[in-house]
Amino acid sequence: xxxxxxxxxxxxxxxxxxxxxxxxxxxxxxxxxxxxxxxxxxxxxxxxxxxxxxxxxxxxxxxxxxxxxxxxxxxxxxxxxxxxxxxxxxxxxxxxxxxxxxxxxxxxxxxxxxxxxxxxxxxxxxxxxxxxxxxxxxxxxxxxxxxxxxxxxxxxxxxxxxxxxxxxxxxxxxxxxxxxxxxxxxxxxxxxxxxxxxxxxxxxxxxxxxxxxxxxxxxxxxxxxxxxxxxxxxxxxxxxxxxxxxxxxxxxxxxxxxxxxxxxxxxxxxxxxxxxxxxxxxxxxxxxxxxxxxxxxxxxxxxxxxxxxxxx
Numbered sequence: 229x230x231x232x233x234x235x236x237x238x239x240x241x242x243x244x245x246x247x248x249x250x251x252x253x254x255x256x257x258x259x260x261x262x263x264x265x266x267x268x269x270x271x272x273x274x275x276x277x278x279x280x281x282x283x284x285x286x287x288x289x290x291x292x293x294x295x296x297x298x299x300x301x302x303x304x305x306x307x308x309x310x311x312x313x314x315x316x317x318x319x320x321x322x323x324x325x326x327x328x329x330x331x332x333x334x335x336x337x338x339x340x341x342x343x344x345x346x347x348x349x350x351x352x353x354x355x356x357x358x359x360x361x362x363x364x365x366x367x368x369x370x371x372x373x374x375x376x377x378x379x380x381x382x383x384x385x386x387x388x389x390x391x392x393x394x395x396x397x398x399x400x401x402x403x404x405x406x407x408x409x410x411x412x413x414x415x416x417x418x419x420x421x422x423x424x425x426x427x428x429x430x431x432x433x434x435x436x437x438x439x440x441x442x443x444x445x446x447x448x449x450x451x452x453x454x455x456x457x458x459x460x461x462x463x464x465x466x467x468x469x470x471x472x473x474x475x476x477x478x479x480x481x482x483x484x485x486x487x488x489x490x491x492x493x494x495x496x497x498x499x500x501x502x503x504x505x506x507x508x509x510x511x512x513x514x515x516x517x518x519x520x521x522x523x524x525x526x527x528x529x530x531x532x533x534x535x536x537x538x539x540x
Contacts, residue, residue: 254537272520294313319385381411387428424443433474438450476521480497489510
C-alpha cells in the first residue's frame with residue numbers, strides 16, 4: 229500500500245490561481261447640457277474642459293483649420309483669452325497632443341499631415357512675420373505661429389495622436405488609412421498596418437501597450453514590440469468605437485466609448501466581457517477621458533457631458 233501512496237504524492241502538481249481585486253463601480257456624478265455636440269473632453273485637477281490642457285494654457289482646434297492657445301483667466305466667470313494662433317493645416321484638425329515636458333505639441337488633420345509646433349510665445353523662429361489676414365476674433369496681442377516641421381506618411385485623415393511615455397521625440401498616430409505610424413521626430417517612421425480605419429488610440433504610460441478603436445465595434449490591444457499583431461481584442465460594443473482611455477497609474481484597466489451610446493470599463497486580464505457599462509447618453513458618444521483617477525467624463529452628439537465618479 230505504501231508504494232502506491234508515494235506514487236500518488238509524486239504526481240501532485242501546483243496550480244497557480246490569480247485573484248483580481250474587484251474594480252469599484254462608477255457612480256453618476258454630473259450631467260451638463262451644452263449648446264452643441266461635445267467632440268473632445270479633458271479633465272484636470274481643477275476643471276473639465278472640451279479642449280486640450282497645457283498647464284495654465286488651453287489648446288483648441290477644429291474645423292477652422294487653426295489651433296488657438298488660450299489662457300484661462302480666473303474671476304467671477306472663467307474665460308479663455310487667446311494668446312496665439314497656429315496656422316498651417318489645410319483641413320479640419322482632428323487631434324492634439326502635448327509632449328511630456330511641454331516644450332512641443334503635435335497636431336493631426338484631415339489634410340493627412342502631422343505638424344510639430346512650439347508653444348513658446350517668445351520663439352521668434354516660428355512666429356509669423358507676414359500680414360495677418362485671418363478672421364479669428366482675438367486680441368491684438370495674440371501671436372500667429374507656424375509649424376516647426378510638417379511630416380507626411382499617412383494617405384488619409386490623421387484622427388489620433390499620442391506621445392510615447394517619457395519621450396521627447398517619439399509619437400504614434402492613427403489614421404483612416406488603416407495604419408498606425410510610429411514617428412521618431414528626428415530619425416524616421418515605422419508602420420503598423422490594420423484591416424480597419426482607426427478612430428482613436430491611447431498609450432499606457434507604464435507598459436507602452438496601445439489600445440485602439442476603429443470603424444467597427446472591436447477594441448484592440450497592441451504591443452508595439454511585437455509588430456503588427458493584435459495582442460488582444462475586446463468585444464461588446466455594437467457601434468464604432470470613438471474613444472479609448474487608460475485608467476491613471478494602471479496598466480490593465482481602461483474605458484472605451486462608442487456610437488452605441490455606451491462607455492465600457494475593461495480589464496485586460498479578463499477581457500471576455502466588460503466590467504461595467506456606463507449609460508445615459510441619448511446619441512453617439514464622441515469622446516471620453518479618464519485623466520483623473522476619480523473621474524470618468526464623456527461627451528456626445530446629444531449635446532451633453534456626463535461625469536462618473538470612481539473610487540480613487
